[in-house]
Amino acid sequence: MQSFEIDKSDLLRIKTALEGDDAGLEVVLQEYHASEIAILFEKLPQEAKERIINMLPADIASEVLSEMTEESHPEDLLLNMHPDKRSDIVEELDYDDATDIISQLEEHEQHEILQDIDQEDAHNIRALLKYDEDTAGGLMNSEIIKVNINLDKKEALDEIIRQSEEMEEFYTIYVVDDENVLQGILSIKSIIKARSDARVSDLVDKNFIYVKAELDQEDVAGLISQYNLTTIPVVDDNMKLLGRVTVDDIIDVMEQESTEDILKISGVSEDEELSGNWKEAVKSRLPWLVINLGTAYLAASIIRHFDSTVSQLPQIAAYMTIIAGMGGNAATQSLAVTVRRISLSDLSDAQAYNTVLKEFLVGLLNGAANGLIVFAIAMFYDADPLLGLVLFLAMTGNLVIAGLTGASIPLVLKRVGIDPAVASSIIITTFTDCAGFLLPLWLASKFLLHS
Amino acid sequence: MQSFEIDKSDLLRIKTALEGDDAGLEVVLQEYHASEIAILFEKLPQEAKERIINMLPADIASEVLSEMTEESHPEDLLLNMHPDKRSDIVEELDYDDATDIISQLEEHEQHEILQDIDQEDAHNIRALLKYDEDTAGGLMNSEIIKVNINLDKKEALDEIIRQSEEMEEFYTIYVVDDENVLQGILSIKSIIKARSDARVSDLVDKNFIYVKAELDQEDVAGLISQYNLTTIPVVDDNMKLLGRVTVDDIIDVMEQESTEDILKISGVSEDEELSGNWKEAVKSRLPWLVINLGTAYLAASIIRHFDSTVSQLPQIAAYMTIIAGMGGNAATQSLAVTVRRISLSDLSDAQAYNTVLKEFLVGLLNGAANGLIVFAIAMFYDADPLLGLVLFLAMTGNLVIAGLTGASIPLVLKRVGIDPAVASSIIITTFTDCAGFLLPLWLASKFLLHS
Numbered sequence: 026m027q028s029f030e031i032d033k034s035d036l037l038r039i040k041t042a043l044e045g046d047d048a049g050l051e052v053v054l055q056e057y058h059a060s061e062i063a064i065l066f067e068k069l070p071q072e073a074k075e076r077i078i079n080m081l082p083a084d085i086a087s088e089v090l091s092e093m094t095e096e097s098h099p100e101d102l103l104l105n106m107h108p109d110k111r112s113d114i115v116e117e118l119d120y121d122d123a124t125d126i127i128s129q130l131e132e133h134e135q136h137e138i139l140q141d142i143d144q145e146d147a148h149n150i151r152a153l154l155k156y157d158e159d160t161a162g163g164l165m166n167s168e169i170i171k172v173n174i175n176l177d178k179k180e181a182l183d184e185i186i187r188q189s190e191e192m193e194e195f196y197t198i199y200v201v202d203d204e205n206v207l208q209g210i211l212s213i214k215s216i217i218k219a220r221s222d223a224r225v226s227d228l229v230d231k232n233f234i235y236v237k238a239e240l241d242q243e244d245v246a247g248l249i250s251q252y253n254l255t256t257i258p259v260v261d262d263n264m265k266l267l268g269r270v271t272v273d274d275i276i277d278v279m280e281q282e283s284t285e286d287i288l289k290i291s292g293v294s295e296d297e298e299l300s301g302n303w304k305e306a307v308k309s310r311l312p313w314l315v316i317n318l319g320t321a322y323l324a325a326s327i328i329r330h331f332d333s334t335v336s337q338l339p340q341i342a343a344y345m346t347i348i349a350g351m352g353g354n355a356a357t358q359s360l361a362v363t364v365r366r367i368s369l370s371d372l373s374d375a376q377a378y379n380t381v382l383k384e385f386l387v388g389l390l391n392g393a394a395n396g397l398i399v400f401a402i403a404m405f406y407d408a409d410p411l412l413g414l415v416l417f418l419a420m421t422g423n424l425v426i427a428g429l430t431g432a433s434i435p436l437v438l439k440r441v442g443i444d445p446a447v448a449s450s451i452i453i454t455t456f457t458d459c460a461g462f463l464l465p466l467w468l469a470s471k472f473l474l475h476s
Numbered sequence: 477m478q479s480f481e482i483d484k485s486d487l488l489r490i491k492t493a494l495e496g497d498d499a500g501l502e503v504v505l506q507e508y509h510a511s512e513i514a515i516l517f518e519k520l521p522q523e524a525k526e527r528i529i530n531m532l533p534a535d536i537a538s539e540v541l542s543e544m545t546e547e548s549h550p551e552d553l554l555l556n557m558h559p560d561k562r563s564d565i566v567e568e569l570d571y572d573d574a575t576d577i578i579s580q581l582e583e584h585e586q587h588e589i590l591q592d593i594d595q596e597d598a599h600n601i602r603a604l605l606k607y608d609e610d611t612a613g614g615l616m617n618s619e620i621i622k623v624n625i626n627l628d629k630k631e632a633l634d635e636i637i638r639q640s641e642e643m644e645e646f647y648t649i650y651v652v653d654d655e656n657v658l659q660g661i662l663s664i665k666s667i668i669k670a671r672s673d674a675r676v677s678d679l680v681d682k683n684f685i686y687v688k689a690e691l692d693q694e695d696v697a698g699l700i701s702q703y704n705l706t707t708i709p710v711v712d713d714n715m716k717l718l719g720r721v722t723v724d725d726i727i728d729v730m731e732q733e734s735t736e737d738i739l740k741i742s743g744v745s746e747d748e749e750l751s752g753n754w755k756e757a758v759k760s761r762l763p764w765l766v767i768n769l770g771t772a773y774l775a776a777s778i779i780r781h782f783d784s785t786v787s788q789l790p791q792i793a794a795y796m797t798i799i800a801g802m803g804g805n806a807a808t809q810s811l812a813v814t815v816r817r818i819s820l821s822d823l824s825d826a827q828a829y830n831t832v833l834k835e836f837l838v839g840l841l842n843g844a845a846n847g848l849i850v851f852a853i854a855m856f857y858d859a860d861p862l863l864g865l866v867l868f869l870a871m872t873g874n875l876v877i878a879g880l881t882g883a884s885i886p887l888v889l890k891r892v893g894i895d896p897a898v899a900s901s902i903i904i905t906t907f908t909d910c911a912g913f914l915l916p917l918w919l920a921s922k923f924l925l926h927s
């Protein structure tokens with residue numbers, strides 16, 4: 026098996042099979058991996074998904090549900106299923122995946138599902154449901170392998186094999202004391218290689234990294250990425266072992282965080298679902314547009330102040346839109362580089378200063394370069410060197426302002442604790458719009474009008 | 477040890493220690509993990525970094541180099557080091573990390589470094605240097621554990637323990653035949669649990685996912701994320717096992733890809749280094765600004781066409797900037813949602829159609845809402861219902877155009893094979909600028925001027 030991409034032929038095969046009987050559909054489905062069926066589900070209507078999930082064996086169906094994106098709403102499929110089938114599937118799910126799916130439901134629906142399943146499973150899922158889904162506790166899986174620090178090699182190995190029966194894969198063995206307080210980690214390599222009279226206490230690595238259950242998922246992702254970990258143990262306030270977060274959970278977090286970054290920087294609420302309907306989209310975006318309308322009026326009020334300049338020199342109306350627009354573009358560039366840089370690491374004071382200085386220089390140079398082009402065009406079309414000079418100065422000035430604000434506003438917002446991705450662009454566009462209108466209009470009123 | 481953040485006190489301690497002698501500095505350094513030193517390096521001058529890296533033991537120094545970001549240029553530290561120390565460090569590095577660092581150097585510098593180190597290491601690194609760094613071959617590590625399919629349990633376990641001596645961590649054991657052709661994978665669990673007379677051929681899992689060395693790193697990341705893998709084997713065209721890519725390499729790829737996405741969508745070349753100097757920044761951004769200047773002139777030429785309208789009705793100059801600006805904002809929102817959606821999964825024709833329809837509706841509703849506000853303000857300030865109506869229609873029309881182009885342009889670009897993140901925003905802004913000027917000016921010239 027190599028790389029898999031859903032193409033039209035796959036979709037067509039499934040759709041054709043859906044028109045036939047269950048036996049035929051089953052044969053076609055057997056050719057797909059659970060994660061592939063989850064992708065196909067994104068393109069299928071609700072009835073088709075319900076029919077397929079009910080047909081699949083519980084172990085495959087549970088894998089499909091856990092692979093579906095949050096936006097495809099696996100919880101709806103679970104809810105509309107026959108209760109017996111549903112219990113089988115929930116019991117097959119990893120606790121963290123079950124919790125993620127069930128947490129999307131209403132409380133009485135959660136209760137209905139959990140009361141029908143194995144009591145130990147229900148207990149574990151209920152414990153996980155307590156944690157906010159964006160924290161280490163919400164991400165973690167409580168299916169772990171742990172051994173008591175007082176065991177010897179043979180006892181520990183037997184225990185590891187026994188516990189691993191129920192797990193698909195394990196990366197790390199955790200060592201706890203009699204009170205379930207985390208003592209360290211044990212590598213499978215070290216226990217296999219150990220002499221037969223070795224004890225866990227000789228082999229345990231006490232120098233390990235852990236997180237508290239309340240830690241935000243972004244910070245968990247940061248630690249896993251920084252220390253190149255495959256898993257990280259999650260503990261409560263008394264250092265008791267609750268579970269572990271694995272690197273594959275973190276990949277989903279990172280994908281989600283970078284979607285949020287891109288949306289926020291573009292003025293879309295981070296809660297808007299990419300495949301959401303138009304009502305959600307209006308609700309998510311209209312407030313932002315109305316705020317922008319306010320700042321647009323602020324910038325436009327500058328133009329109104331120069332009504333007589335515009336009236337006498339109507340071509341300045343065209344040129345000022347060019348200068349304001351170019352300021353916005355240059356500011357977006359400075360902003361993107363600075364916001365991304367901040368989000369990857371904190372900047373020292375000296376680095377922050379250098380960043381602003383660099384963006385000032387870049388603004389000056391790019392402003393002068395574009396200013397020269399605008400000057401040349403004004404000479405060619407309007408044959409007016411004074412107009413050309415006004416436009417050159419306005420363009421250079423606005424691109425300097427774009428560079429300065431594009432770099433400094435996100436740095437300042439970050440220091441005062443406001444998310445720079447959300448608030449920066451509107452503040453900066455307001456600056457470049459206002460300056461983009463004010464500079465050419467004011468310079469024109471000074472130098473070009475013969476009043 | 478829990479979460480680590482570099483704060484000013486850490487930096488101050490290091491800086492103070494740097495002013496003292498080596499012994500004191502060494503004591504301070506011992507308190508930091510290699511990945512923490514790599515982060516501190518981002519804030520230190522070149523001389524300080526060189527002094528520290530030369531002082532650290534080779535195993536720690538190699539970890540620091542491998543943890544440094546590409547933008548901190550670990551290859552410069554390596555180059556300026558005493559050759560003996562350098563050889564020790566390169567031999568300590570994982571082959572894939574050594575390759576990443578050395579590949580940044582000139583060919584004669586690479587040769588100089590490689591001729592001094594262990595011949596087997598040099599051979600392996602040279603083999604990896606052949607692959608483009610953005611492919612599976614460029615990402616992979618050739619330090620793997622592999623066993624021959626003809627071994628029995630005892631032989632295999634001995635072989636695994638022998639090979640794992642040199643490795644920090646292993647997740648998967650690969651099974652090959654006498655020709656090094658990949659046959660499958662073997663889980664450590666299955667071999668520990670197997671009966672003593674079992675053979676590797678009984679235990680091997682032949683249903684595995686692999687990639688060819690030439691596959692692009694983004695596709696490798698997609699597979700690892702889709703199938704929740706910790707590692708994926710890399711093979712040549714004859715299915716011979718070359719190495720493996722691990723999930724922690726993929727985390728770096730994902731971080732890099734989302735930086736590139738954010739930069740591209742903002743009109744910055746994806747090659748611009750976030751901490752690069754002003755010369756690189758000008759080179760990366762000026763071409764984009766000049767293209768934007770061209771489209772700004774296109775939009776402005778519409779305004780010039782209405783010089784007499786502007787002259788007679790100067791307030792329209794202010795209003796048209798509001799309508800054009802709001803169109804740009806709304807289009808950016810539609811664009812961000814659509815671009816991100818496309819980059820996470822391919823859309824079917826029906827989904828593409830629904831996306832455009834949704835954005836049309838959102839544009840209509842948000843346009844009408846903002847149009848009403850603009851209408852109300854025009855009534856209040858200008859007491860002119862006809863002007864209010866012109867502005868209402870222009871605002872609604874431009875936000876509809878924003879929604880339609882914001883959704884359809886990236887979809888079309890994607891289908892014709894152009895990266896939608898790069899080219900969409902300029903095309904869309906041109907549409908919303910042109911329509912944002914044309915609609916109010918044309919409507920005003922029709923309904924508001926008494927010519």
